[in-house]
Amino acid sequence: MSDDDREIDTLRKQIPSFACRSGCHDCCGPVTASSTEMARLPRKSSAARDAALAELSCTHLGENGCTVYDERPLICRLFGTTPRLxxxxxxxxxxxxxxxxxxQIHWFARRTRQVLV
Known part of the structure; x- marks a missing residue:
């Protein structure tokens, strides 16, 4: 496990959780995540990424919500937990x-290579 993986896991444990409204995906859109976080997610084709981006959506958003919820990036976990998001x-x-x-999460994002989800 890399240092970035350990840091991601440590930060995840410190982000408070809450129940989203069932079926809601209002926070889901194109975001960036670290390369390490992206390596934890299933790869999507260029066509799938382009189609999601054209709709200002996330390539991992499925019919019933986030298809990678347990592995979602830190930025996705921040939505709703801070007045800034x-x-x-x-x-x-x-x-x-x-x-x-x-x-610390924003510092992690600044110091790591970010890619479009």
Whole structure:
């Protein structure tokens, strides 16, 4: 396991969780993630990526929501847990993310190679 993998796992554990509204995918769209996070996701064809991008969607968004929910990137996990990325439907955890953890996530994103999901 690489240092980035360990850091991702550590950060994931510190992001509060909450239940999204069933069927909602209002936060799902084109985002960037680290190469390490992308390596954890199934590969999609260029045609699938292009089609999703044309719809301003995520290539991993399926008919019933996120198809990679357990492995979704850090940026996806942040939605709804911080005032900077609020849930459009008002869902949120009981306790929002610690600002220091959020800062660590943004620092991780800045120091790693980011690719379009």
């Amino acid at each position: 609020p849930c459009p439907n008002g869902a949120r955890p009981e306790v929002m993310i610690d600002p220091k953890v959020e800062q």
